[in-house]
Amino acid sequence: MDQFTINLLFVGGSFALYIGIAIWARAGSTSEFYAAGRGVHPVTNGMATAADWMSAASFISMAGLIAFTGYDNSSFLMGWTGGYVLLALLLAPYLRKFGKFTVSEFIGDRFYSQTARIVAVVCLIVASTTYVIGQMTGVGVAFGRFLEVDNTTGLLIGACVVFAYAVFGGMKGVTYTQVAQYVVLITAYTIPAVFISLQLTGNPIPGLGLFGDDVASGMPLLTKLDQVVTELGFSSYTAHHADTLNMVLFTLSLMIGTAGLPHVIMRFFTVPKVSDARWSAGWALVFIALLYITAPAVGAMARLNITDMMWPNGGIEGGAVTVEQIADDPRYDWMDTWQKTGLLGWEDKNGDGKIQYYNDKNANMQAVAEEKGWKGNELTNFNRDILVLANPEIANLPSWVIGLVAAGGLAAALSTAAGLLLAISSAVSHDLIKGAINPQISERAELLSARIAMAVAIAIATYLGLNPPGFAAQTVALAFGLAAASIFPALMMGIFSTRINNTGAVAGMLAGLIVTLVYIFLHKGWFFIPGTNSFTDADPLLGPIKSTSFGAIGAAVNFAVAYVVAGMTKETPQAIKDLVESVRIPRGAGAAQDH
Amino acid sequence: MSENSSNNAYWSANMRIIVVSLIIWALVSFGFGILLRPLLSGISVGGTDLGFWFAQQGSILVFLAIIFFYAWRMNRLDREHGVDEE
Numbered sequence: 014m015d016q017f018t019i020n021l022l023f024v025g026g027s028f029a030l031y032i033g034i035a036i037w038a039r040a041g042s043t044s045e046f047y048a049a050g051r052g053v054h055p056v057t058n059g060m061a062t063a064a065d066w067m068s069a070a071s072f073i074s075m076a077g078l079i080a081f082t083g084y085d086n087s088s089f090l091m092g093w094t095g096g097y098v099l100l101a102l103l104l105a106p107y108l109r110k111f112g113k114f115t116v117s118e119f120i121g122d123r124f125y126s127q128t129a130r131i132v133a134v135v136c137l138i139v140a141s142t143t144y145v146i147g148q149m150t151g152v153g154v155a156f157g158r159f160l161e162v163d164n165t166t167g168l169l170i171g172a173c174v175v176f177a178y179a180v181f182g183g184m185k186g187v188t189y190t191q192v193a194q195y196v197v198l199i200t201a202y203t204i205p206a207v208f209i210s211l212q213l214t215g216n217p218i219p220g221l222g223l224f225g226d227d228v229a230s231g232m233p234l235l236t237k238l239d240q241v242v243t244e245l246g247f248s249s250y251t252a253h254h255a256d257t258l259n260m261v262l263f264t265l266s267l268m269i270g271t272a273g274l275p276h277v278i279m280r281f282f283t284v285p286k287v288s289d290a291r292w293s294a295g296w297a298l299v300f301i302a303l304l305y306i307t308a309p310a311v312g313a314m315a316r317l318n319i320t321d322m323m324w325p326n327g328g329i330e331g332g333a334v335t336v337e338q339i340a341d342d343p344r345y346d347w348m349d350t351w352q353k354t355g356l357l358g359w360e361d362k363n364g365d366g367k368i369q370y371y372n373d374k375n376a377n378m379q380a381v382a383e384e385k386g387w388k389g390n391e392l393t394n395f396n397r398d399i400l401v402l403a404n405p406e407i408a409n410l411p412s413w414v415i416g417l418v419a420a421g422g423l424a425a426a427l428s429t430a431a432g433l434l435l436a437i438s439s440a441v442s443h444d445l446i447k448g449a450i451n452p453q454i455s456e457r458a459e460l461l462s463a464r465i466a467m468a469v470a471i472a473i474a475t476y477l478g479l480n481p482p483g484f485a486a487q488t489v490a491l492a493f494g495l496a497a498a499s500i501f502p503a504l505m506m507g508i509f510s511t512r513i514n515n516t517g518a519v520a521g522m523l524a525g526l527i528v529t530l531v532y533i534f535l536h537k538g539w540f541f542i543p544g545t546n547s548f549t550d551a552d553p554l555l556g557p558i559k560s561t562s563f564g565a566i567g568a569a570v571n572f573a574v575a576y577v578v579a580g581m582t583k584e585t586p587q588a589i590k591d592l593v594e595s596v597r598i599p600r601g602a603g604a605a606q607d608h
Numbered sequence: 609m610s611e612n613s614s615n616n617a618y619w620s621a622n623m624r625i626i627v628v629s630l631i632i633w634a635l636v637s638f639g640f641g642i643l644l645r646p647l648l649s650g651i652s653v654g655g656t657d658l659g660f661w662f663a664q665q666g667s668i669l670v671f672l673a674i675i676f677f678y679a680w681r682m683n684r685l686d687r688e689h690g691v692d693e694e
Binding site: 265305306 | 618619622629630637638641642643645653654655656657660661663664667668669671672674675676678679682683686690691692693
């Protein structure tokens, strides 16, 4: 059986499973549509949250970004897990006690203001839509390779599948579908990593293999890696090169953003009790950590394998891989297949029949190149987003592993897209239409408008996904910055300070959202349209602070503006202070109420 | 009134636990993982130093410990102050 058929079987089989579960669990009432009747166990909920959370950014993109940068991209690992501490300690139990369906309902009630609710809905839609664009980038890369279709076709197929189960399943369908997706994605991520770790270090646990010894050289794996990459003029893998301030702000933005993203917070409305909300966050992080402990090993080992493939005879002195070898040797088949997607490229610039891969920006290497007659780096293009998907092919693993990784990558991208679309659709139908425009709307009409909102959101995200502002994980990092600057501070102040009133909260959210959005648009183009940017992340407007790191500053602006404005305007009424008091204690938490 | 003062004691106990937990949270990630990494460079772990391990794996394990500790501690605190869910 050829690789294409195997991929098709794995991807098709896993889709059939998800859609089957969605149909089996079709939602009936509105309460079931949003929050699955609150009958979800913390462990199940944790697993579904993990699937919801780990998207194309975590699965497809992150290890590639770590592989080519090393230590400096540790921010992704710390940021996307550290946010769960904030979520568990500062938000989850209180929002569950509050007992409503959506994040914006909490903000609307706590800040006793229809305006606050609508501003929260807008913040939520902006952050979620940016996030879905990142997912669509991942979907395009995965389909492009595995179904051997172009990026556009891949995106359209993916959009149809997400639409099918998110629209017809609702939250309950999504919860159980996502448990299935978690199992598929964690298996798909772990199996190739175990194979590769065994090949390189003899240790079956990749997270331990990363700090183990390289079997071939007897040296510690990371020492060996530092040695081979510096020999080619790249900066060492384990050392700290990036600007420290930017790294701290970037990590912080990802953490705060994690705790401000509505589709993750919504998960904590679906557990039966306040105490379960606390455990749920822990379980979610357990299932997330299984991937995140493996990811740095995947990155480091892939970097070592790739370098070894390009210099198969023992480093620079042994000579580079030849053009014939790439064309004829089956170990190099992955290069030919990925070249067709346009995401991998090489060119024999000096015509010596070999492909020299090195850092041509490095002065020492330029001297070496001069001496040896090289005309620049000949591995001209290596898209970071292909690394995880190409990894089993690079390590020469069996065909079924490659098919499994395809299914896992798509599970990651599609499950998160579905969760986000649900958050967007409930924001529009429940908060905007029922909450603000037409409170008398029937349950049936509300459900219909939720589904229409979902379809519109998919269409927009697919359209913007064709021209993404960066690699999947970078686009997603922008979404986190927006959530960090707008939603998280409002929620936190709503619980921990009775001083913040309606005007303060609205001013804070607007200030945080606008300042962050403008900073991002200045660097990434207005509305992400390429070429309309005035600055680049290589040379940002404010010192070393890149657009992906600005969320932490936006959050600080939000807090500061809210405190100043609240100090100048009318005090929070007593009834609201009582509401805050009651949210702080678990006793009396009932089922969610609809209004 | 008495219920109110009990709630205040409960809330300030909660705040103390949160503050201590967040100090540890920041110490392992921003501290050991980034800013204090040079101080830990003497301690080697599998071909690199302790700071690298904290940045790529250690902080995640500590985050897990913090969340489970908080859930366990708070569920006990709820009962001590009689504010748990019946």
